[in-house]
Amino acid sequence: MSELFTITDEHESLREAVRDVADDKIAPHAAEVDEKAAFPQAAYDALRASDFHSPHIGEEYEGVGADALATSIVIEEVARACASSSLIPAVNKLGTMPLILGASEEVKQVYLPPVARGDAMFSYGLSEREAGSDTASMRTAAKADGDDWIINGQKSWITNAGVSDFYTVMAVTDPDGKRGGNVTAFVLHADDAGFTLGEPERKLGIKGSPTRELFFDGVRIPDSRRVGALGEGLKIALRTLDHTRVTIGAQAVGIAQGALDHALAYVKERSQFGKHIAEFQGIQFMLADMGMKLEAARQMVYVAAAKSERGDADLSYFGAAAKCYASDAAMEITTDAVQLLGGAGYVKDFPLERMMRDAKITQIYEGTNQIQRLVMARHLLK
Structure with missing residues (x-):
């Protein structure tokens, strides 16, 4: 083994x-x-x-x-x-x-x-306004025209849109085909005619990473930009998420580690009632729980990463579990870190409030944690 x-x-x-x-x-x-x-x-x-x-x-x-x-x-x-x-x-x-x-x-x-x-960045276009977790109901369509494809539609919540040069976009290529088996992946260029962007979203966190909609109005691209076989797009998209959910788990672990580091430094310096607050048992119990959750999350992410590297058959389960557990842990740890700083944690003088806001998205993107639990449950029930 x-x-x-x-x-x-x-x-x-x-x-x-x-x-x-x-x-x-x-x-x-x-x-x-x-x-x-x-x-x-x-x-x-x-x-x-x-x-x-x-x-x-x-x-x-x-x-x-x-x-x-x-x-x-x-x-x-x-x-x-x-x-x-x-x-x-x-x-x-x-x-x-x-x-x-x-x-x-x-x-x-x-x-x-x-x-x-480092000459270009690459983004990923799967979600749509009316097709969030229900990816198979996407409406963006690619119609064959000789050796080209004409793409019409839109994508939502696209991370790093506007700074990326290339975009992997999923589109329906057979509107009468089997649901989920009628989607194909393509590469679009930021300067393709008919490809435009919506205004940047005004977000709770990760504000430095632009999030925008993509709009396709008769975008013509050659078949040489097709990714994989016709009808394999959604399968490729979901396999992609099996691997990249691991990286969201890693991001969550990093945010939580940063929050714990700042909280530890603060409680060792802050004095109340004649001693550093790190000496109070109530504070120590909070820190212990934060450290325990963080290390459990890190171990799950690393296990899932190793499975991603090997292409293990159970990657889907472990990728979902790592992303779900780590992001939930990050939300709990950053919330507790803000609490440990008291009023100081609630203001921008310290980075904890930013970390708490940033942590929230890890429970949402690349599949909400409710979707992760569905993925895990289906695996267990097989």
Whole structure:
């Protein structure tokens, strides 16, 4: 039986390297990125300079070829400093994973190297206004026209829309076909004629990562931009999420770790009734629970990452479980961290209120935690 996961010396060295970059180049800008709802350009530049912007892409496509566990560590450590910035490597993986799983070698050679080099970013278009969790009911359509496809429709909640150069988009190619088996994946370019963006969403958290709608009005693209076979798009999309839910779990772990770090520093300095509040048993019990939940979440994410790397048959279950547990834990830990700081936790002078707001989205995107529980239950009931 293969080991669940192994943390190597290389993984630990990677963690130290990413943490150094995050502490030095990313954390100092996190509050401003949140306040101005500005894309974290300084973080992107720092991540590109250190090859942490898309570590998952293989060496054959000019990438560094980090395994799934190493990629999770990168995202975790960046999220510890700034959740918005962690969506740079996370969404580059989300956008390119359909290509890695299902595209022809020709398509991979066109699109993966520029992302690996840091010349382009990649987003993922699956959700629609009326087709959120019910992905098979999407209405975006691609109609064949000779050797081209004409795409019409829209996509909602697209992370890093407007800064990404490429978008993996799912569209119905056979309106009379079997539900779920009539969807095909395509790559769209930001400058394609007829491809426009909605206004940036005004969000609770992850404000530095732009979220916008995509609109397609007669967008003509060649068949050479098709990802996988006709009708395989939704299958590829769901397989993608099996892998990338692990990275959302890693993001949640990173946010929670950052919150715990700040809370620990505060309670060891803050004095009340003649002693540091860290000496009170009630505070210690809260910290113990936070640390316990965090480590359990980290272990689940690392197990799921190892399964993602191996392509284990039960990845769907473990990816859902890791994302669900870690995001719930992050919401609880950041909430408790705000509580430990009292009034100081509720104001922007400290990063805890930002971390609490950022944590919430991890329970929602890439499938709400209610959907994750459905995925797990169906696996258990097989």
